[in-house]
Amino acid sequence: MPLFQLSTNLSRADFPQHFHEDLTLILGKLLNKNPRVSKLPSEILPTNVCSELDLSQHILVCICTDQFLTCGGTTEACAFGNLASIGNFAGKDNDAYVQVVSEFIHEKLGIQDSRFTLFLSDYPSNEVGFHGMTIDSFRRKSQTAPAA
Template identity: 35%
Template structure:
């Protein structure tokens, strides 16, 4: 049930549709989770400042039941930063990713919880 939320100050018109698809594929591979459980939310047009500047930037959040910290988060960081930079041209020094390992009992899906 990994979720990846990418907030950015870039306009919707500059975000290619393929980004969501590629994020889903990469997250499935890196986290070892089935594609059908991956949720990606890209939120454009945000009023954001990073380091006092409104130049392109992103604030991201990756959460998952397990897998956060089991493989070094540095691995996920590199892959995700590279993909976002490839499609959105946001410099890696203008982006944060916050990781959150979730308890299965605290995540609901399909009228139930995972634990």
Template identity: 30%
Template sequence: MPHFRIETNLSKSKVPQDFVTKAIPVLAKALGKPEAYCVVSVIPDTIMSFGGSTEPCAIANLMSIGSLGVEQNKKHAKALFELVEKELGISNDRMYITFQDEPTGNVGFKGTTFHSIFG
């Protein structure tokens, strides 16, 4: 159920092919969630400017059912900013991450919602 989505002005050719598979264990560990539920997506080639510059930049969203909060998000931000900077070369001052804690009834899976699955 966790989804880390990154929109970036990097061209697709500059996004390493294995980025999403490298990101899954980082995301799962940070959130304490099974890798099997984690999703990472990158939307490259986005026309965007950050602070008036078109140097490499990104906007990201981390959605999860739980495991988010004021203190937890500091830990998540550290891990995810480090990953993006190392793997994509986007400086941590050229990206925002928004954190979205969804109720179980708002996330569908296997023809129902996690509310039904988790009880």
């Protein structure tokens, strides 16, 4: 259940159409949450690919616009994000995650990478809830469910 939260001083009107869908596609690819898409963290997909793939339904994207944010003492366009997931941020791919998300934010919103900070949060499965239980419990219940 990956979660991406973005806070920015840009207004809602500054966001292109399909921003959420495009971002979901890239995050699904990066975090390999869509088994039909190979993990290629250095590639950013064009926006027209969104309709061609069946994305994971469990990636959450939350955008907070019109925030009172400053970066380096100025109110020029800036943002910070938090990308949270279970078991994805061991270290070796972290630079690629940051690079791809930063490039996407720059391409779609015009925010320079020097004015965008991304926090990576790796949560244990017993600290994330889904379907009224932790992911740990959900997985155990799914493994013990009788086959149809």
